[in-house]
């Protein structure tokens with residue numbers, strides 16, 4: 001894993017966007033893997049700026065999202081379909097038929113997950129995967145304990161994730177969907193290249209564990225140590241445990 005530390009979130013986001021823009025220029029038909037959540041917001045804003053001001057085109061590119069909450073229709077404001085439209089897709093020139101997100105309203109979610117895995121394979125796999133990390137080390141919705149050979153599948157959200165994501169659901173954990181369709185760890189590891197991002201002090205402890213700790217099923221992101229081309233982009237706050245490993249932690 002190549003580790004890069006930036007002064008702040010804005011610098012991290014711009015750096016991530018430069019990697020995406022460069023890859024797109026090399027290969028206009030790039031297969032991008034997109035994530036949602038707070039972390040990639042700055043990256044998407046910068047990609048929109050590059051598209052509008054500097055002519056960066058996504059007209060031949062493809063987008064595959066990591067995951068979607070089970071049961072949420074695309075029109076639900078908390079769905080990742082809605083997120084992608086609002087934060088990226090409606091601002092750029094990616095053809096709608098080139099953007100894919102699991103259909104979380106499918107009658108048979110397990111079959112939908114298998115279809116989604118097949119769709120990614122049929123397109124030759126992901127060239128560049130954008131990835132964030134949960135404070136418990138999850139990637140996509142692959143929570144602690146997830147098998148590393150897992151393909152796209154239906155997964156249960158961990159308690160920590162329900163708590164963390166309640167902020168998008170009126171701070172009410174009960175309203176957070178309890179399951180999702182997610183790319184599996186094997187799907188993620190099959191991406192040719194990964195931009196792994198973390199921002200803010202809340203991520204410092206898990207980043208420290210990912211970089212220094214043993215590989216363990218309990219921290220799914222440690223699976224990324226097996227990947228040959230991961231760029232880990234951190235802001236200083238997320239890098240705190242790496243830069244200052246022995247600092248004392250204030251009581252929570």
Ligand code: F6R
Nearest residue numbers: 035036037038039132133134140
């Ligand atoms: C999002 C996803 C999640 C997030 C993670 C971090 O599609 O799959 O794994 O990347 O929960 O979320 P934020 O960026 O909100 O801290």
